[in-house]
Amino acid sequence: MGALGGAVGIGLATLARSTPDNSDALVLRVDALLPQTQCAQCGYPGCRPYAQAVVDGEAGIDQCPPGGEATVRALSHLLGDEATGVDARLRVPTPGLVAVIDETRCIGCALCLPACPVDAIVGAHRQMHTVIEAECTGCELCLPPCPVDCIELRRP
């Protein structure tokens, strides 16, 4: 039993990739390889928490759909993990799409404003809302809160 516990302990130690001294630096390096879409599709509320989870050994390197294969390869190169592609259970979004608000249907309810993780939506209560195209990461988090479904994803 003790041997098993010891083996599990060693296993966990190798999964956690860093010592407390250099873990912050490694998290920053992992975060720098992520696309910063902040979409939470990996299961973490943002790219930085996912990077932390990867370094802590809690998350695999194949959980970032917007990053796609390129990100999996880059993380594999950095951390030495083997992985082929993004987890097949996650939907890889079409790259390069941005959210566009249909101004004829927008009711100015302001529910999409806090939903955007990068503050790319401009507007206020009962004023027209619009997405700043250059800042939109295509994360799709503004679509569910809209009560009139007036946001769609399009090529910029």
Add this chain to the structure above:
Amino acid sequence: MLRAMPGPGPARRPTTDAAVVSQDIVRLPVPEQLLVPLLRGRQRVTVAAGDRVMAGEIIVAPVDDHAVGALAPLDVVVSGERTIGTATALVLAPLAGALPGPVLPPPGDDPAALIRRVRAAGVRGYGGGGFPTFLKLREGRERAIRCLVINAVECEPELASDAALLADDAVGVLAGARAAARAAGATRIVLATAHPDTASATMLSGQGVEVLGIEAGYPGGDERMLAPHVTERRLATGERPTAAGVLVLNVATVHAVGLVAAGLVPCRRFVTVLADGATSRCVVDVVMGTPVSEVLRLVGPAPHDSMTSEGGRMMPRRIEDPSWPVSPTTTGIVVSPSIPTAEQPCIRCGLCVPVCPVDLAPDRIWRALESAATEDARPLGVEACTGCRCCDVVCPSGIALGAAFRRAAADLRESDSMAAAAERARVRFERHEARAQARAERARERRPRRSTGGSRGAVEAIVARARKRRSRSDAGRADLVRHDRSGPGDDE
């Protein structure tokens, strides 16, 4: 006394005949239709189909800071717009008897006014690069350049367009050089040429222009390789000649600036037509906007399986649709057989290394690209590649190195801009999270504390909370997706 160019270049023989006299140039008439290619999203058309437009009037306006406009070169009627391949072009029908002549009051001596007019007239690099000339003049002014170099080296083998212009209108070139020098703030004018003993060069020399003889191996006409001849300073990778106090403009660009300074609209340019199978090379004087197919009528029908390109044989730009018009960048039109290339693997022969004019190692860059490690090509300098294709020419395996390097440089630029966008998104996200947390903090502080004054106070607190919860669900918000981040409800 010709100054030898240092280093490489597979074509070290003289490139153009010194004697291209005016009689040998074919002057093409004004065609029935002129096409003005448009940059989608960066230019906007200011006229409508059916409009009668006088020469010199604005037909296209720039939309962004780096775009140019266009002026009507002749009196025309606007026919409309047309798609050629993936591009759009404005179609103009010249009125019968239309002749270019002074149409606008000259912009005067004010450099800013001349630069504005150069921009409005759509003047771009006539040497093939097509870079907006107004930006170069403005940068010359901002960087306090001292020397203007008129680039007539024309190192592309067999092209004689610049030689034809110098032979035909050296006076116009001089006027243009003086106007461009005034606009850019240069006090010294140099003519760089492979033929310093022609009558034109001698005339310019007598008018105060320094004549610099260059032994014209390809790609010796590149502006980055000319600049060190007039200053003592070599350019670092990625530096432009203006960093060394020199502004280099193609001779035909200089001529066009002179036309603009005189109140004219640049209308024509010389184009060298090279057709395999034709008995000789032909230089034409053609109105810009003429479809290439009209020019090619001079050399007869193209053989089957041939392709048409703009430029010269070393750096051709393929023309897919023959109705594509002659533009400022059409230095030449080449009709050549479409030979399918059979690329073979790199044999590490090293022949490509000594011919590179910017001292890159094409074999090592190719090795990086072969293994899909485009990032590894960056420290090897792939972004400094000028696209001259000297390495292509000497490669015994027939690898299209130049095209591969250009693609790699574009890929690197794209990944850089994506990385910059990601960094911006990350910063905005951090600020968003900080605000959300602060909001949540404030909401937690405002929430009513559990009352300690007896059970009545506690019951009232519980009832108040229940009422609040019910009123919220009555407003029909129960079906909203709640997630980790704070929503507008937290402020209530």
